[in-house]
Amino acid sequence: MNSSESFIACARQELGPDRVITDRDDCSAYERDYFGRSGQALAVLCPKSTAETSAALRLCARYAVTVVPQSGRTGLVGASTPDDSGRQVILSLCGIDQVGHLDAANRSIHVGAGVRMSRLRQVLAPAGLWFPFDIAADPCVGGMLATNTGGSHLMRFGDVRSSVLGVEAVLADGTVVDSLKALRKDNAGFDCKQLFIGSGGGLGVITGAVLALQRRPVARVSALLLPHSHERIPELLSWLEARYGDLIISFEGLSGNAIRYAYRAFPDLPQHFEASGIPDYVVLVELASAGLFQAQSLAADVHDSVAQLVSRAAIRGALVGDEADYWALRDAVPRALMKLPRVISLDVAFARSRLTQFRVAVQQLLSTQYPGAVLADFGHFGDGGDHVTIVVPDDCPTGATRLALMRLRVAVYDLVAEYGGSFSAEHGVGPLNESAYRRYTPPTTRRVHSSIKRLLDPAQRLGRLGMT
């Protein structure tokens, strides 16, 4: 037996045959992510518990095998799928899907890394509780923590890190670090769990977590606001925050171009605008309240606010009420843009005071150097996030080649850096952003990163971080 065969034989013996997948067809589901990127794995290991995860990692260490931790495969940066070598092992956490103790009085729940958001939602709804992360995809808890994801409500509830009370993780050598307390505060020493949150699985594999929950709001009201210009949106947001405070849970931005692509891809979408009258930029704001407000009275107040905002010339107008339709439009945008053949799609973040300047700079770049290319961005304006999406049509003279697309990508990232932004708002680095990491991360920070990586994973066998 060669080393690979010996590894697989050993895995079957130590973990049990049903925990080791090697059949090519069976593996392929794990080798491909949400965006269709795929590689080829030596095998997929599917532990059902923390102890089995520890055994799997010890085995991989013994055989010096590189491990790609994986749960929901909804990431954007290629970090959860193997490369093409056929030598990397996928460690799927999807089997650790136990839903543990729901402590309603503490507003917390203990869950395994493989629990999907959709399932968590079902479990929590009867208790009137909510894990307040609204994400277009249906990720698992483990991946959400490993990438420290956000979603549409980040401006109100913070990133996932802010809602994690406890973490259980397994180091590359199989050591289990148990930090699973259900405490809102615990400063009895450095907070180890922070190392694993946002580490992309590269410092340790998260197997379980205790999550802090929110009360599920009973009244939700959304409105589509039509600002006079992009640069006046911060003023609009300040006005709304002064009035509604934390009742605002989403403040999303949609460019007119993004809306047009959505209507083109999904003709059945409710049409909110005359075909000729799609605005340059639209804001989708969502308010949510506990029992004190009924949706009806909250909506009445929003109507009143809209009238005031129009009279102050902060907006041209607004649509209030059909929230399901507005969110259908919002959700259709990324799905429509994904379908286009030549698209650059970046997930970046700024101080929200700088979003307009950045956007103007991108538009200037396109008009001068890539005429024909279309900025069809959308994103979470309220937390400074922007899904910069640039569509390069077939007839774009300068953008048609792969090299031209790569150059454009770098040029936009350079602008992100120039305006003080992050080249990865929510998805980590991964193979896709490896060159951006090298280009934009200060040397001192990279040295701290690599020294922590060497400390916890000396043989550098965990994860596809892209942080080299």
Place this chain on the structure above:
Amino acid sequence: MNSSESFIACARQELGPDRVITDRDDCSAYERDYFGRSGQALAVLCPKSTAETSAALRLCARYAVTVVPQSGRTGLVGASTPDDSGRQVILSLCGIDQVGHLDAANRSIHVGAGVRMSRLRQVLAPAGLWFPFDIAADPCVGGMLATNTGGSHLMRFGDVRSSVLGVEAVLADGTVVDSLKALRKDNAGFDCKQLFIGSGGGLGVITGAVLALQRRPVARVSALLLPHSHERIPELLSWLEARYGDLIISFEGLSGNAIRYAYRAFPDLPQHFEASGIPDYVVLVELASAGLFQAQSLAADVHDSVAQLVSRAAIRGALVGDEADYWALRDAVPRALMKLPRVISLDVAFARSRLTQFRVAVQQLLSTQYPGAVLADFGHFGDGGDHVTIVVPDDCPTGATRLALMRLRVAVYDLVAEYGGSFSAEHGVGPLNESAYRRYTPPTTRRVHSSIKRLLDPAQRLGRLGMT
């Protein structure tokens, strides 16, 4: 010159004579903390910038001097003052008190580590903004981040960690780690700043930060609620959360004993209860709202809620309205208890579902083994925090000696561990909790702690962590 004299001479030359304090009288202010604990330092270094902090740390490294980082000296665990050896150097960050860019649209501000909370409040008020940490003392930003503090609003706004966008820190060897972005999300690699938050200054010295701000609420209403029993408080809290959601920013608990000590120490305090009628336990709840509510209508709604809660037999009654008076009582409690001669004072935290059980266990411990000792606890019920305060009167037969007090302290900490709590909710470990750290922290966690400590501070010269 001996080594100490040579160090001081060199410090004067490299940092400037006004940055080095050695006069015994001048030093003594820095050697003593809020609680009067004191040691003796070799010198106090007072850098005015990050570059000077880096120079100071390089110098200390060269002379192999132990450094005690310090800012507001309001900690509870002795970590910010030197030991008695006269060989440790205090590094005071109070001189780095620049208030930098206030970005109103982004709701963020850049501040130096030495900026006091009171000053920050003054700077933010005109902009209608707020750093939502309400702490009895007046700490500096640097110390708040280093200890990851909380305060009365933690249940609503999270710990300080949740409100930090960027950190600048200096490692023991003088390396500056700049992570000062003003971004609500940035996952372009492991989040280095999390290492420094809550590290007690032991992994690096925080010199500056970008803080996320909240809108300052315009309407605040407080009420003193008199629950029928401690064990029914979680139900009361759930009811209030279902009605008011995030309008609840504080939910504090005060034992009747704590209230009695406050009245005894401060006879001028407004008397809310008949002398004979101080309840066993009182809840102080605070609601805060942005512009949508006026205080008057919010108070009217609270009156209505109180009537409903009384009719549901969740509370016996309530006082609504004189919030300044209620908070005067709340603030008087710790000041009164500090003055008593024999007191055990612990800052612990639990899942809030377990606070009652823990409290009953402490009361049983006292009645069976320390008759005469009085549980006079108070704390942040809403986030699971409890300031367990046990007063041992002069005539207590079993508690009068220092040894007996130490035994009682350990016995209570054992109960904290038994009920899944943390022995240090907000203040870190420090010399005061060193033995608790050894007793309650799992070996694996301690190994991770010590390996990270060795990585960032190989000579172990930074801070008085108590984590050995």
